[in-house]
Amino acid sequence: TIDEVCRAWAEDTGEPFVTLVARNGVIVTHEAFGMGPDGQPVSREYRCWVASITKSVTALLFSQFVDQGLIQWDDPLSAVFPDYAQNDPHVPTFRQCLTHTSGLSGHGEFGGMRNPHLENIILNGIDVNEPGVRYAYCGTGFELVAKAMELMAEKCAVRLYHDHLFLPLGFGDVPIGNASSDGEFTAMELAILAQWVANRGSYGTKEYVTPKTFAELLPQPVARVDHDGVAEQGIGLHPIWHRKPGAPAGSRRPEDLLFSASTIGHGSFSGCIFMIDPLQQLVVVQVRKK
Secondary structure, three states, rough: HHHHHHHHHHHHHEEEEEEEEEEOOEEEEEEEEEEEEOOOOOOOOOOOOOOOHHHHHHHHHHHHHHOOOOOOOOOEHHHOOOOOOOOOOOOOHHHHHOOOOOOOOOOHHHHHOOOOOOHHHHHHOHOOOOOOOOOOOOOOHHHHHHHHHHHHHHOHHHHHHHHHOOOOOOOOOOEEEEEEEEEEHHHHHHHHHHHHHHOEEEEOOEOOHHHHHHOOOOEEEEOOOOOOOOEEEEEOOOEOOEOOOOOOOOOHHHHEOOOOOOEEEOOOOOOEEEEEEOOEEEEEEEEEEO
C-alpha cells in the first residue's frame, strides 16, 4: 500500500525519491521511485541534500561529547573558546545554540564550520547578543558547536562526523558541507540515524550515548514562544504532529493524530523526511530533490 501511494506520488510530481519505513527495527519497505535527471530510474542508494536534518546529525554527534563528560549542555561557549569572556550574559550555552535560543541568526554564514575563524567573527558582535530571550530558528549555533567539537577533539569537524557516527554506523562517503544545513544522505543512512533515536542512543550492538544523555535531546518547553507558536524544542529534534484529516487545528489529542504525540524528528527545506515515533517504534524517512 505504501509503495502504491509512492508510485502515484512520483507519477504526479515527476520528482524522484526513496522512501524507507521500518517498525520495531524491521524494514517494511525500502523502495526508489521516479526518474533521475539522466532519465534513468533512481536506485535505493540515491543520495540527497537533506538540508536542516543536518542539525539532527550534529546534535547526535555532540551528545557523545556530553556523554563522555567532555562538555555539558549548559556550559557556555566560553568553556571551549578561550577568547569568549567568562560569566558573560551575552555568551550562549551549548544547549541554547542547539535549541534556537542562542540569540544568534543565520544559516551557514561566513562559511559555517569550515571557516577556521568562525567563532572569532561571531565574537565581534557578541556584546549585543541576547541568549535565552526568544526562540529564533537559526543554524549559526550548530556551526559554533561543530567548531567547539573540533577544539575539544583536535580533529576537523568533517573527520569527527566520519569517525564517530558515519564509519561506526556503516555509512558510505557522506558529503557534509556545514553543521546546520548541508549534509547529503541516502534513505538507508537516514533510517539508521532514525533507529539510533528510536533506540535511545544505540544501534546494533553499540551504545553511543546512555539513555540519560539521550533524554536531554527530547523536546522541552523553550524560554519564549515565537510568532509561529513554537512551544517545545529538543536538541536537534522537534515534535512532529501529523493530524488526521478533519482534526481540529493545533490538536494534540491522541485520537486526532496519525502517530503518537511523542513523535519527533526534523523538517527539511529540501522536502526530505526524518520522523520517529518511539512509542510505536516506527521510523519513516524519505530523501528527495523537489
